[in-house]
Structures are given as C-alpha cells and as structure tokens.
Amino acid sequence: MNARQKYRKFFWILSQWIFFGALIGLVVGSVTTFLLETNDYLGTVREKNSWLIALLPIGGIIIGYIYMKYGKVYINDTLNDAGELNNLVIDAVHGKKHVLRRMGPIVYLGTFITVFFGGSTGREGAAVQMGASVAEAVNKLFKVAAIDKKMIIMSGISAGFGAAFGTPITGAVFGMEMAVLGKLKFEALVPCLVASFVGHYTTTAVWEHKHEEFIITSVPEISVITFLKVLLMSLIFSLLSISYSQLRHWIENTTNRIFKKNHMKRAFLGGILIVILTLIAGSQDYNGRSLGMLEQAFTEDVPPFAFLAKLIFTAITLGTGFVGGEAIPIFFMGATLGNALHSFIELPMSFLAALGLVAAFSGAANTPIAAFLLALEMFHGKGIEFFFVACLVSYIFSGHHGLWPSQQIHEPKSRLYSLTNGDTIKNAEKKKKQ
Known part of the structure; x- marks a missing residue:
C-alpha cells in the first residue's frame, strides 16, 4: 500500500x-x-x-x-x-x-x-x-x-x-x-x-432544553490543612459509594434468589417497600430524582441523614428491578452528606456539597477522569485542584466495588488485591467471599 x-x-x-x-x-x-x-x-x-x-x-x-x-x-x-x-x-x-x-x-x-x-x-x-x-x-x-x-x-x-x-x-x-x-x-x-x-x-x-445548574458560591484557599480536609472527606465519600453499591447488589442478588429471577415479583415487593418507607418518611423528598433537596444542599442545611434515606430508597428501587439512572441519586447522596458535614469540617457548604457530588460519583462509577471533567464542566473550573485530588482518592479507596458488576478491571488498583488483569467487579466480589 x-x-x-x-x-x-x-x-x-x-x-x-x-x-x-x-x-x-x-x-x-x-x-x-x-x-x-x-x-x-x-x-x-x-x-x-x-x-x-x-x-x-x-x-x-x-x-x-x-x-x-x-x-x-x-x-x-x-x-x-x-x-x-x-x-x-x-x-x-x-x-x-x-x-x-x-x-x-x-x-x-x-x-x-x-x-x-x-x-x-x-x-x-x-x-x-x-x-x-x-x-x-x-x-x-x-x-x-x-x-x-x-x-x-x-x-x-x-x-x-x-x-x-x-x-x-x-x-x-x-x-x-x-x-x-x-x-x-x-x-x-x-x-x-x-x-x-x-x-x-x-x-x-x-430543542432548547435547559439543564439544572449547581453553583459553588465559595472555594477555600489552597493550603495544606485544606488539602488534608479534602483527603479526609474523599475517603468518607468513597465509603459512601461502597455502601450504596454493596447494598444495591445485595438486594438485587437476594431478591433474584428468593423469587428465582421473577422480575414481576421482585419489583412488586420493591414497590411495597418504597410505599412503606415513604409513609415513614412523611414526605416524598426521597422519591424520584429528589432534585429540590439536591439543589438545597448547595445553599442551606438539609436533614443530616438525607443521604442515608436516599441511599436506602434508591438501593431498594433499583435493586428490586425498577429502572432509571444511578448518577443523580449518587449526586444527591454525596452532596447531602457534604452538606451535613460542612459545620464539622469547616469548609464552605456549597464547596463540600460539590465535592461530595463528584467524589461519590468517581468512587461508584470507577471513572475518575470523567468525574474530574464533570466537576470542571458542572462547576466552571472552580476548585480544580481539590476536585482532582478528590476524584483520585475516592476512586482508589473505593476498591474493586462499583455500580456495574460487568465492569472489567484492566489491572488491580493495588497489589494487595489478588486479582488478574481482565477480571470483573463481579468476580472480584466473589473472590473476597472465598
């Protein structure tokens, strides 16, 4: 040629x-x-x-x-x-x-x-x-x-x-x-x-559709102390992503086993559980996308355990066979947890909400580069140094967990894991139980 x-x-x-x-x-x-x-x-x-x-x-x-x-x-x-x-x-x-x-x-x-x-x-x-x-x-x-x-x-x-x-x-x-x-x-x-x-x-x-916007009103100054706080928060957000992924998969596997993969029975049970939880909550703040409270997390205090409520609601919804997306619920969990911790960590509320949104997504999806770029586009480049660190830390410390069991592991995140290249999240989970 x-x-x-x-x-x-x-x-x-x-x-x-x-x-x-x-x-x-x-x-x-x-x-x-x-x-x-x-x-x-x-x-x-x-x-x-x-x-x-x-x-x-x-x-x-x-x-x-x-x-x-x-x-x-x-x-x-x-x-x-x-x-x-x-x-x-x-x-x-x-x-x-x-x-x-x-x-x-x-x-x-x-x-x-x-x-x-x-x-x-x-x-x-x-x-x-x-x-x-x-x-x-x-x-x-x-x-x-x-x-x-x-x-x-x-x-x-x-x-x-x-x-x-x-x-x-x-x-x-x-x-x-x-x-x-x-x-x-x-x-x-x-x-x-x-x-x-x-x-x-x-x-x-x-088609002139307008997407929701989340605004960071204040970004902390760069310092060693601030970076240490960001590291600590990123670890917490990685644990949040693990908790959600594990609960969601456990519910899915358990209901599949009990109902012998009968999708109708699984979803019927899930629907009943969500109705009961909604009555207990006394509101529908955790149904649907919960966008109102997600936006509120950037501007004012939200219930301190809102992240946990959303985690349970979403894990049951998707784990029993309903469909939709997991990114917005993950955004909600991370943002509301950041909101709940802002007074203890002494960082700006909107900044911690944004940090939680991005870091939780990075750990759950195992996509640190995409998560970092999401922060750049969603928050117009504010706090770029902190988001870079948060995405990497959450990704590394979330281990071999994630939203999608079929996701392949190009190579283990650490030599401490006895995994071979090309394994999947699902196989990694099985090996941990052996």
Missing part, C-alpha cells in the same frame, strides 16, 4: 467515525430531550398527586412483565437480557453480548413508570442505554466493520451521557472509561467526542 492509499484509507475511516458519531449524537440528543422533558413532566404530576405512590407496586409488575416478555433474546446461544441494564451495554462493548435495539424503548417506558409512581431513581441510565441501542441500530444498518462496532457502542454511551447532563467533554470520556476500570481506549475518542458534542447541542441548541 503506497502513501496515497494509506492517506485515503485514513481519511475514509476518519470520515466514517465522524459521520457515525454525528448521526448517533443527533438521534440520541433528540430522544434524550424527549426523555428529560417527559420525565420532568411526569415527576411534576406525581408531586401534585401524592396518592400515585400507592400504585408503585402495580407499576413494578408492569415493568417486570415488559422485561420478562420482551427484554430477553438469545443470540448465538447467549442470553442477552435488557434487564441487565448498563451491564449489558458494558458486555456489548467487550463483545460478549449484544445490545438489543428494543432496549432503548423498553428502558424509556420502564423509567417513565418508575418516575410516575415514585420510585427513587434518575434518568441518565435510560439515556445511556438508549444511546447504546441507537448505536447498535447504526451498526446493523450500515454494516459497520467488526473492528469498529465496539467503538460505535461507546459513542452511543457518550451521546447519552453528554446529552443527559449537558457535559459533552465528560460524556466523551465517560463512554471510553465506563467499560474498563483503569483504562481508556483512545482510538474511540473521535466518534465518542463527536457523538457527545452533537448530542449535547441537539438537546440544548436545537
């Missing part, structure tokens, strides 16, 4: 990546806007009609039926279950399974039902899964070369995340960082970056 042919091939491949990324971003940005607007509307309706929470167990049966009836497909003798949610997307990136093209519509419907009846969940999970679903459709429609299929799935993830949060740079990196703990596939940067930016601008510029 001569030089001209090499350049021609290079630009042909590059143009394909840009085209596929732009196409995915355009479609995902549009459907994500529909998700965001509809989700907000349904949440508002539920808040005005508090009695709807009583129907959550029925909603669980409906969601369970949809996933059991339409969410399972065998391809090459391998079960591809949409009920695995982001874990199926991660397995698809690794080439182990396939994202179902129907997965997007299913998770949208499931998310709407969960939100409308008061489940405690976010919405970005649906955006990511829809993004992967659209990417799989592009793979099929254009008969994308096998070597590029994984990158196209990653660009779908990027488009969904970037469009859902209004953070295109974070979205681009998140798509590359989500599947493998401690490794970035930089070859996917072009389609992921294009998809995330196009998705973001389609949502905000074309």
